[in-house]
Amino acid sequence: MNLIKLQTEFGTEEKCLEFLERMRWPNGVRCVTCGSDKISKFSTKEGTRKRKNTTTGEVESKTVPARHLYQCLEPTCKQQFTATAGTIYSNTHLPVQKWLAAIALVCNAKKGISAKQMQRDLGVTYKTAWYLNHRIREAMIGSAPAVFEGTVEADATFVGGKFDKRRKRAKYGKQAVFGLVQRKSETGHSKVYAQPVPIETRPVVRGIIEDRVSETATVYTDEHPAYRFLRKTDRPHAIVIHSRGQYVDGTVHNNSVENFWSLFKRGLIGSFHQVSVKHLSRYLAEFTFRFNNREAENMFGMVVINLLAGIALEYKRLISPPSPITSFAELLPSGDEPS
Numbered sequence: 001m002n003l004i005k006l007q008t009e010f011g012t013e014e015k016c017l018e019f020l021e022r023m024r025w026p027n028g029v030r031c032v033t034c035g036s037d038k039i040s041k042f043s044t045k046e047g048t049r050k051r052k053n054t055t056t057g058e059v060e061s062k063t064v065p066a067r068h069l070y071q072c073l074e075p076t077c078k079q080q081f082t083a084t085a086g087t088i089y090s091n092t093h094l095p096v097q098k099w100l101a102a103i104a105l106v107c108n109a110k111k112g113i114s115a116k117q118m119q120r121d122l123g124v125t126y127k128t129a130w131y132l133n134h135r136i137r138e139a140m141i142g143s144a145p146a147v148f149e150g151t152v153e154a155d156a157t158f159v160g161g162k163f164d165k166r167r168k169r170a171k172y173g174k175q176a177v178f179g180l181v182q183r184k185s186e187t188g189h190s191k192v193y194a195q196p197v198p199i200e201t202r203p204v205v206r207g208i209i210e211d212r213v214s215e216t217a218t219v220y221t222d223e224h225p226a227y228r229f230l231r232k233t234d235r236p237h238a239i240v241i242h243s244r245g246q247y248v249d250g251t252v253h254n255n256s257v258e259n260f261w262s263l264f265k266r267g268l269i270g271s272f273h274q275v276s277v278k279h280l281s282r283y284l285a286e287f288t289f290r291f292n293n294r295e296a297e298n299m300f301g302m303v304v305i306n307l308l309a310g311i312a313l314e315y316k317r318l319i320s321p322p323s324p325i326t327s328f329a330e331l332l333p334s335g336d337e338p339s
């Protein structure tokens, strides 16, 4: 989805609504109340309405935008509804055109787009841009395969954190993130899974590997104790010893997952100046989604559909205080400072 295509295909609100209609009801419009397929379509014209201003007492004329509606023809129902009815797109007063442009911006930005940039590009308020961005991220959750097969790299890293110059102490408040990469195979390109992990890394790391990695897959890790359990299992496993300066040993390496970390960190530094721990899993979902679908024909359409089907992410939930954060101990023994 490039800017030219966005302009020609989604240049008017009407075109955007027609697109949403095709995505929502590929087999023809159905009534949102009774499910009937006997539907008629009609539009109201853009008009003006006289309204008395309650404070000044003056009569002002207000523009009422054209509305595109469906009418259920079932005599017992007669419901009127829009293409966005009951979806996240109707929860805001934002035109669908802005939603679609925002989705295209996020899908295209390899390193993500900041709310500030989106504010300028779309001509919306910062708050709206920020909220749009997070809702789109939410629609990108769950792009990783359920089970990783073949050759799998497992690794953890740290992101974020504050540095106190006066005290010259090490960074604190860093968040550990654990990730898996299923390497490229005949069935497709490489796929990634990542999530923030708390202090108890050993059981957490073990749980993720047991849940998400096939028992026949070969797992490559570094020498961190969290991976020791692998030796006691029948899983094919090899270790790269980072502390001895060993990074690539034939096919035994963690380069794919390291590359993902560096992309993610560059995105965090370049596009987002501050990312709170609370929202980190959503940023990870965004980067994971783009990575896993980088060869997909219609990344844009996938997000549009996920948003149609998805549960609205309430603004209240986004801005609520984060759950108490445990302190995050070092997950890796050495040499993994966030870059």
Ligand SMILES: [Zn+2]
Residues within 6 Å of the ligand: 031, 032, 033, 034, 035, 036, 072, 073, 074, 077, 078, 079
């Ligand atoms: Zn109906």
